[in-house]
Amino acid sequence: MRNNKHSFNITFYLLIVPVLIWLIFMIVIPHAELLISSFQVEDDNGDMVFSFGNYIEFFTQKIYWLTFVKTAAYSIGVTLLAFIIAFPIAFYLTKVTSKKNAAFLMLLLLIPLWVGELVTVYGWMVLLGDHGVINHFLMTIGIINEPINMLYTNFSMVVGLLYMSMLFMVIPVMSTLQSMDDSLIEAACDLGASKWDIFTKIIIPYSMPGITSGAIIVFMLVIGDYLAPNLLGGKNSLWFTEQIYNDFLQTFNWNEGAAFGFLLLMLSSGIIWLALKLSGQKLEKVGA
Amino acid sequence: MNNILEIKNLSKHFDDVTAVKNVDFAVEEGGFFSILGSSGCGKTTLLRIIAGFQQESEGDVIIRGQSMKGIPPEKRPVNIVFQNLALFPMMNVRENVAFGLKRQKLRKGDINYKVNEMLERVGLHGYENKKVTDLSGGQRQRVAIARSLVMNPSILLLDEPLGALDRKLREHMKVELKLLQKEIGTTFVYITHDQSEALVMSDKVAVMHDGQFEQIDTPRNLYKNPKTSFVAGFVGDSNRFELQSTEAGSMTTKGGWTLPQPDLNGSAKELYIRPEALILNPANNLNDVDRFEVTIKTILFDGSSTKLSTMVSGSNEELLISLPQNAQFEGIEEGHTLNVGIHHNDLKCF
Numbered sequence: 001m002r003n004n005k006h007s008f009n010i011t012f013y014l015l016i017v018p019v020l021i022w023l024i025f026m027i028v029i030p031h032a033e034l035l036i037s038s039f040q041v042e043d044d045n046g047d048m049v050f051s052f053g054n055y056i057e058f059f060t061q062k063i064y065w066l067t068f069v070k071t072a073a074y075s076i077g078v079t080l081l082a083f084i085i086a087f088p089i090a091f092y093l094t095k096v097t098s099k100k101n102a103a104f105l106m107l108l109l110l111i112p113l114w115v116g117e118l119v120t121v122y123g124w125m126v127l128l129g130d131h132g133v134i135n136h137f138l139m140t141i142g143i144i145n146e147p148i149n150m151l152y153t154n155f156s157m158v159v160g161l162l163y164m165s166m167l168f169m170v171i172p173v174m175s176t177l178q179s180m181d182d183s184l185i186e187a188a189c190d191l192g193a194s195k196w197d198i199f200t201k202i203i204i205p206y207s208m209p210g211i212t213s214g215a216i217i218v219f220m221l222v223i224g225d226y227l228a229p230n231l232l233g234g235k236n237s238l239w240f241t242e243q244i245y246n247d248f249l250q251t252f253n254w255n256e257g258a259a260f261g262f263l264l265l266m267l268s269s270g271i272i273w274l275a276l277k278l279s280g281q282k283l284e285k286v287g288a
Numbered sequence: 289m290n291n292i293l294e295i296k297n298l299s300k301h302f303d304d305v306t307a308v309k310n311v312d313f314a315v316e317e318g319g320f321f322s323i324l325g326s327s328g329c330g331k332t333t334l335l336r337i338i339a340g341f342q343q344e345s346e347g348d349v350i351i352r353g354q355s356m357k358g359i360p361p362e363k364r365p366v367n368i369v370f371q372n373l374a375l376f377p378m379m380n381v382r383e384n385v386a387f388g389l390k391r392q393k394l395r396k397g398d399i400n401y402k403v404n405e406m407l408e409r410v411g412l413h414g415y416e417n418k419k420v421t422d423l424s425g426g427q428r429q430r431v432a433i434a435r436s437l438v439m440n441p442s443i444l445l446l447d448e449p450l451g452a453l454d455r456k457l458r459e460h461m462k463v464e465l466k467l468l469q470k471e472i473g474t475t476f477v478y479i480t481h482d483q484s485e486a487l488v489m490s491d492k493v494a495v496m497h498d499g500q501f502e503q504i505d506t507p508r509n510l511y512k513n514p515k516t517s518f519v520a521g522f523v524g525d526s527n528r529f530e531l532q533s534t535e536a537g538s539m540t541t542k543g544g545w546t547l548p549q550p551d552l553n554g555s556a557k558e559l560y561i562r563p564e565a566l567i568l569n570p571a572n573n574l575n576d577v578d579r580f581e582v583t584i585k586t587i588l589f590d591g592s593s594t595k596l597s598t599m600v601s602g603s604n605e606e607l608l609i610s611l612p613q614n615a616q617f618e619g620i621e622e623g624h625t626l627n628v629g630i631h632h633n634d635l636k637c638f
Contacts, residue, residue, distance in 0.1 A: 186341055187374035191388030191439060192362045201387070205378040 038258035054259035064243060064260075071240040072267055074154075075223040078161045079169075082218045083211060085162065086169035091203070093170075094177040109167055117164050121231050124163065128156050128232075152234035160228035165221045169214035176210030177203075212281045216272055223268050240264055292317040292475050293338070293443055298347035300333055307333040309499040311347075315443070315477060315492075320469050322486040323479045324523070325496035331479040332371075334496070335445050338477065339368045351442055367436035368445040372452070373428055375420040381407070381431055382416040388439045406438040410468065425453050426461060433465075437474065446478045450485060462488050483523050487511065495519050517638035520560040527608050529559040531637070539637070543605035548578050549635055556637035561630060563595055564610040568617065570629030577629040582607060584624050601625070 041053040058064045089109075093102040112120050127133045128150040135147040150156050184206065188198045204211070229239030244264065247257030276283060293315040300308040307330040315321040325331045336342045338349055340361035349356040351365055367388075376384050382403055389399045407413055410430040415423070420431055429449060436444055450458045450465075466489045469476050480486050486493045487507040494504040495518070503515045514520035521528060529541040534556055540546045541559065570577050582598035585606075596609045609628065611617055620626075 181372060181374060183370045183372055183374035184376060186361070187368075187370055188376075188387070189341075189361050190339060190368050191435070192391040193387070194362070194391070197391060202376060206376075208378070 034258040034261060037255050038262055040255050042255075054256045055263075057256060058260065058263060063238075067238045067240050067243055068263065068267065070238070071223060071264075072271060074158070074161075075219055075268075076271070078158055078165065078222045079215050079219045081158070081162055082166045082169045083215065086166050086214065087173060087207075087211075090170050090173040090177055090207075094174050095182070109170065112163065113167060117225075117227050120163060121160055121227050124156065124160050124232060125151060128159070151232065152237075154233065154237045157229050157233035157237045157239075160232040161222045161225060164225070164228060165218040168217040168221060169211075172210040172214040172217070173207055174210075176207040180206050208279065208281060212276070212279060215275065219272065219275075220268060223264070290317045291315065292352060293321075293477065294350040295334075295338075296348045296350065298334070298337065298349065299345050300330070300337060300342065301345045307499055308337070308344075311496075311499075311501055313494060313501060313504055315475060318473050318475055319491045320466065320476045320478065320489055322490035322493045323477070323496050324481070324483055324486040324493050325479075326481055326522075329496045330499040331496050332447060335368070335447055335477070335479050338443075339366055339445055340364050365442040366445055367439050367441040367443075368447065369432050369436050369449045371447045371449065373432040373449065375428060375431055375435070377419075377421055380417050380419055381412060381423070384420055384431055385435045385438055387435065402438055406434045409472070410434045410437075426457050429453065429461060433468070437472065441474065443475045443477055446476060448480050448482075450480070450482070458482075458485075465489060487523070495522060497522070514560070514636060517558050517560070520636050520638065525563050525608070526560040526636075527563065527606075529561075529605060531557055531559055541603070541605055543600075543603050545580075545600050545603035545605045547580075547630075547635065549632070549637065558638050560636040560638070561607070561634065563608045565630060565634035566607070566609045567629040567631070568609070568611075569627050574629065574631075576632045578632065578635075579627060579629045582609070582626050582628050584620065584622050584626065586622060587611070587620070596620075596626075598626070598628075 038054055039050055039052065040048045041051040043049045058068075093105060097105070125132070129135070130147040130149065130151065132151065134150070135144075138144045139147065180203070184202055185198055188202045193201065224241060226239070226241045226245060229237060230242055230245075233239065240260070241264070244257050244260045247253045247260060291314040295311055295313050298308055298311045299306065309330075311334060323331045323334065333342060337344050338356075340356065340359060340363075356364055376387065379387070385403045385406060386399050389402060394402075403416075404413075407416060410433060412427065412430055412434065415427065420428060423431065432449065433444075433446075450461050453461060462485055465476075469489075478486070478489065487510070490507055492504060493507055493510055495502045495510065497518050503510060503519045505513075505515075510519060510523050514523060520526055529543070529545070532540050532542045532544075534540075534549070537548060538546055539549045539556070539559065547559075567574070567577065570579060581601040582596075583601060585597045585599060588595045588597060588608075592613060594611045594613055596611050598607050598609055599605070600607050607628075609626075611620070
């Protein structure tokens with residue numbers, strides 16, 4: 001018995017040590033480091049002193065918090081769009097088509113992930129550009145005479161963000177729908193529910209945990225994305241991650257960058273907390 | 289006689305199988321009608337056709353004199369209790385029961401009144417705000433029945449709703465369901481593979497085999513006078529013997545056991561004898577009883593349904609006999625011989 005217990009302890013420590021190393025060195029220490037530096041500014045002598053200056057800068061400069069609000073609003077919008085597009089796909093794959101078809105279609109959905117975000121973003125540039133595939137096609141068949149300006153707009157940015165994040169909505173929604181017994185739909189039908197009732201009162205509430213976890217993932221991916229807003233967005237589609245990037249790598253103001261990073265972290269956590277409260281979902285349930 | 293449900297020559301073909309073949313029956317208003325059959329006999333398909341979830345290939349379903357052709361499930365005056373109950377897990381008990389009424393756009397007060405009354409009736413008063421996932425099996429059962437009954441259907445269809453319960457609870461729910469049906473007077477059409485459920489609860493039972501009805505009868509008649517060999521073998525326990533030869537007034541089984549049979553039809557191939565029809569130590573003054581001797585091989589003790597496995601003397605046939613658990617047969621042991629009798633009416637030949 002003693003021996004047994006002893007060996008259990010060793011296994012336990014062997015398993016916990018990598019987790020602890022990861023947590024401490026990759027997450028706790030860098031964040032603590034950033035948190036400290038976000039409260040520091042350079043004084044006239046070039047020394048670092050404690051100050052709220054970086055945060056005050058954010059609230060006093062209109063461009064910063066406007067970008068901040070815009071990023072949040074667009075992220076919420078993209079999450080909603082992702083849900084609207086992903087839900088019918090998830091429903092079709094789990095409840096309508098055959099298992100074999102579903103596996104094949106799922107594979108097609110996964111392919112963009114294999115090539116990486118950068119490549120798909122360039123793909124969209126080829127499609128949406130003034131001399132891109134779509135404009136060329138529309139002009140050839142004579143619907144338009146002048147190319148429509150799609151690239152480097154909010155539209156192309158949203159398309160790119162949607163494209164790279166949509167799948168992360170499809171998968172959790174699919175897994176909750178898979179666990180839903182078809183007899184629930186039949187029972188609702190039997191009790192006189194219309195198609196709309198069945199959708200809004202049975203299917204959506206049932207898949208709410210999947211929708212919520214999908215929404216959290218999509219929202220996090222979108223609000224923290226850099227490539228799509230930078231490459232597909234125009235001059236006025238400034239994303240908050242771009243501000244942080246500029247602070248770190250253009251103006252080398254690491255302290256302000258750190259402060260902005262923390263603001264973004266608090267913003268996204270705050271919105272998710274609020275969304276969970278409003279939808280009545282519990283984080284434990286969503287994660288399961 | 290007032291038939292609430294009539295099924296006319298109903299058939300259902302799937303790609304290459306016929307699940308329901310020419311089924312034809314009627315259910316009286318206020319009756320408890322069971323369809324009894326082993327799994328895969330087509331009974332669930334039949335129920336789903338009545339509910340409207342599947343389309344019949346031929347024939348018609350008539351409810352209260354009105355053909356149900358082309359009428360979708362949500363418009364039919366029937367409700368169904370599903371095998372897995374299909375309660376809505378994201379709603380509490382009250383919301384589950386009120387779901388159908390809300391779809392009818394009734395006034396809130398009316399809905400509350402009806403829901404409360406129904407929950408009271410099924411004994412779930414005080415459970416209104418519980419989540420259905422927190423209820424026990426029997427309670428979930430009652431929620432499912434209440435959810436359908438509150439719609440006041442012409443016919444309540446039940447698809448083996450007791451299948452998932454443990455034995456004790458099932459016995460209890462059997463009685464409860466029967467009492468509930470008597471009390472509210474709704475017509476129940478109940479499908480099951482459990483003959484005891486069908487026999488205990490129903491006014492009429494249809495035995496279904498291979499897509500067809502073998503016999504529609506009262507539970508007592510089904511047991512006493514089976515019309516086909518399938519019914520004889522399926523309903524209740526039976527000793528089954530294959531007949532070798534039949535002559536005027538007597539028959540011999542393959543194992544060499546000769547029995548008298550006064551009104552035997554010449555083409556009979558099988559003989560069924562119920563273990564409980566056999567009389568131990570028959571009195572001499574009993575008429576129309578064939579007497580013979582058996583040797584006890586083993587005693588299969590099972591409480592009130594204890595049976596003796598015996599060999600019929602002078603033959604190679606095994607015979608199961610019910611053994612009453614009373615003082616008369618207390619001393620019985622393996623290897624003993626017993627005098628046994630069987631009334632001629634209890635010899636069922638097909």
